[in-house]
Every structure is written in C-alpha cells, then in structure tokens.
Amino acid sequence: MNGDSVDIDLARAWVQAIAAAVDQHKDHLTQLDSAIGDADHGVNMHRGFSAVTTALDGLEPDTVGALLVKAGTTLISSVGGASGPLYGGAFRAIGRTLDTSKATPQEFAHALAAGLDSIQRLGAAAPGDKTMIDAYTPALAAFQQQADAGADLATAALAAADSAEDGLRATAPLQARKGRASYLGARSIGHQDPGAASTALVFRALAETAAAAETAATR
Template identity: 55%
Template sequence: MQDDALARAWLRGFARAVEEGEDRLTALDSAIGDGDHGINMRRGASHVRRMLLRDQVPGTAGELLDEAGLLLRDHVGGSAGVLYGSAFQAMGAALPGDRAGAVRLGDALQAGLDAVVRLGAAVAGDKTMVDAYAPAVTAFRAVCARGGDLGEAATAAAAAAKTGARSTVPMQARKGRASYLGYRSVGHLDPGAASTEMLFRSLATEVTAGPDPEFSYVRIACMPGV
C-alpha cells in the first residue's frame, strides 16, 4: 500500500474541496458563528497545497499528515485551526514509517477524533465537527472489522460523515460560538461538521480513484499491515 501517495492525494483533495467550498462554509458560519470558517479553512488549505508542491516534502504518510497539521494550526486560526491541526498531527503520529494498511488508517482516524474530543470537550449531539467525525470513524472501522476493503471503508465513512453533518441541523448548539444563540442555532448545519464531511468525502474519492488510472486502493483488504 503506497501510503505516502494516498496521503498526498488525500491532502490535495481536501485542500481542493475546502477551496471550492469556501463560500458555502462561510455562509454556514455566518448563520451561527463568526462567519470566517470558510475563509480560515481556505487559508490553511492553500498552505497545505503549496507544501505538497515543494521539491522536498515529508517522505512518509505520517510525516505528511503531521506537517499538514502544523500548517493548519498556524494558518487556519481560532478553534478550527487547533482542532484540525491536532487531528492531523495525531493521525500522523499514529501511522508507522513504512506501510500502514487500512486497519492502521482506521486507528489513525480514531486518534484524530480522540484529539478533537479531548481539545474541544465535545461529544456527539453538541452540534460540532464531532457529529460528523465520530460516525465516520465508526463506519470505517466497522467495515474493516467485518473484513471489507479500503474502498468500502472509506466510502462508508464518507456516507456516515454526510449523515452526521446533516444531523446537526435540528440540534441546539452546546459548544462554541453557536451555543451563545441558544435555540436560535436550531435549523442550521454546523460549519465544522460540513468541513469534516469534506475531509472524509475527499478520502473516499482518492481511495476509489487511486493516484493514477493504473492503480486503485479500492480493493486493498482491511488486514493489519496490508
């Protein structure tokens, strides 16, 4: 499994999704937050994209994700920068230096979620990115547990993230700026959950497409070390 190639593709895909979705994320955040989530995420994504274009970039998947996390922490700003930056750094730390495999990737995604929960002190139902991130990780690892392949796991995670993000609409926010609105936060999609959906949709897209037309990760079995 070419982990570094997949990590590069995933980061490029996520950066592209954020840049293309900047206006939507900003509109969502304008309804219940500071109105800067799209702008801030796009700024961080542009730094990640430029990092990937350098002549010398980190060599392993773990190093790539760690570097991306540092850039997001430095350039996104606010709570989103800390949460996304910490998530990527935790994922990077959870991946070994050689071949990770689908099971280890699931472990890395869990490590990222753990970092978000620890720093944000949020749980499912608080109307945050956790509402999209947690079900995505659960879906990914469930596919691996039943012997599915990486394509199935990533696709299931993306679908769960989408459903989780949509579930924030009827919620009343209990964390962050949106919580100040009380019941007025009901009826709005959480912007952090929306960008988290982009994160997992990008992973599924890159896994099923592969780094080039000659190769696809989709059939890689969810076996330790594969």
C-alpha cells in the same frame, strides 16, 4: 499509490483533494458559519489548506505520518479561530500513529481514532453538541466497521464519507452546546454545523482519493 492501503502518495492526494474541496465549497462553509458563528470558517479553512498545499509541495517524507504531521502543523500555524488547532491537532495525531510508508485500513482506522481523540480533548465536545464531532464520530465508526470486516480502503472510506454526511444533516435540528453557536441557544436550531460540513468534505475527499487509487491500480 494503490487502493489497498494508505501510502505516501495517497495521503498527499487526500490532502490535495481536501484543499480542492474546501476551495470549491468555501462560500458555502462561510454561509453556514454566518448563521451561527463568526462567518469565517470557509475563509479560514481555505487559507489553511492552501498553506498546506504549499508546504507539501516538494516535501519528500519517509512515512505517511510525516506528511500528515506536516499538514497538521501547517494548519495550526496558518488558520485562525478554533479550526486551526482542532484540524491541525487531528492531522498531527493521525500522523503520529502512522510511522510507516504504507498503512492498512485497520491501521488507518486506528489513526483516525487518534484524530478524533485529539479533537475531543481540545474541544471538550461530545456527540450531540452540534460540532464537527457529529460528523467525525459516525464516519470513524463506519470506517472501523468496514476495516474490521476486511474491506478495502475504498469501501471503508466510502462508508465513512456517507456516514459523515448523514451526521452533518443530523446537526440541523440540534441546539449547539459548544463553541460560538452555543451563545445563540435555541436560535442555533435549524442550521447545519459548519465544522461538521467541513469534516464531511474531509471524509468525502478521502473516499474519492481511495476510489481513484483503486481504479488506477486495476488498470
């Protein structure tokens, strides 16, 4: 595992970090979902990433992609509601573009873009609809900008995490136009979107994992 690229060990550590973040914040995710959804987002995400952790235990993939496809497939099969297909499909799409044991930041940016495309195809949401797209889109843009400028993985991932959290905060004044929250109409205004919140956790976990890898590589 190093800080310059996404290798198999870093990808595994990333998914484990997501699982830990979801475990820590599951009650908060459920509180957000209680306001504008089914009140099950935290429980569903926790179930899914717990299952992913189990599925990856002992798995020795040949590529980064194989590990992430396995994570996505597990999410689809273990998470109820919309979260399973959306997150599972995203991880499968990310994985399918990474048929390598080590991906550069630019290659990983391309993979993240494939993940966003998967979510948009399945959810038919656009920026401003008050969904996970509102955190993912700015995160991807920030990561891509840094990668194109020659930044290392940790720098690109940190920019992505900060932008995802900015996107999350920006969902509060929006009126939901997709998902169960859209049924509330104007009553959805004033609440952060739970899917955007979990997406922000995913990108923050990537930033923390990349930073840890960079620190370990310089010791």
